[in-house]
Amino acid sequence: TEAELRLLPSYCRPKAGAITGKSETVKRWFRVFGPDYKHMHHYCQGLVSINRGDIASPDTSASVRNFNYQRAIAEFNATENKYATKTFKLLPELYVKRGDAHSRLKDYVSAEMDYLKAYNRYPKYPLGYKKLVDLYIKQGRIKEAREINNAALERFEKKKSFLKRAEKLKKM
Numbered sequence: 001t002e003a004e005l006r007l008l009p010s011y012c013r014p015k016a017g018a019i020t021g022k023s024e025t026v027k028r029w030f031r032v033f034g035p036d037y038k039h040m041h042h043y044c045q046g047l048v049s050i051n052r053g054d055i056a057s058p059d060t061s062a063s064v065r066n067f068n069y070q071r072a073i074a075e076f077n078a079t080e081n082k083y084a085t086k087t088f089k090l091l092p093e094l095y096v097k098r099g100d101a102h103s104r105l106k107d108y109v110s111a112e113m114d115y116l117k118a119y120n121r122y123p124k125y126p127l128g129y130k131k132l133v134d135l136y137i138k139q140g141r142i143k144e145a146r147e148i149n150n151a152a153l154e155r156f157e158k159k160k161s162f163l164k165r166a167e168k169l170k171k172m
Helices: 002-006 024-055 062-083 091-104 108-121 126-138 142-155 160-170
Strands: none
Touching: 002 024, 024 062, 024 091, 062 091, 091 108, 091 126, 108 126, 126 142, 126 160, 142 160
């Protein structure tokens, strides 16, 4: 829907709409993402599915929310395993988003695996650190949360969110 499109990154809009591959917008995104843009709609559909699960009304059943999160995981799996090249620019984000979907399903083992992929494979991607720290805090794994947070404090110049986490961890 139009409302759902507004929640998505701008590169998703041409893939969701009736914009053809000949448009300047689509050509621009192909220059940014290369051949991966051809199947970007799978990644974007995963984002839509997470959003649908997240913004569902309070009356929506858990099974409907869970269906949306499971669909997001399936779309992200297809993107990673079937369509994306090894240099897909959004792989770190894909791992975090898929981890988020697993986390919302309370599948913390799978969420951790995805967050660890983002953390280990893309050490310059701060969101992987943040998600891992937050998951460990949620699970009461304070020592591990401190270790990851300390690594982030050493790696990143803009540390505000990690400093906040460090303060929270001191109280635990």
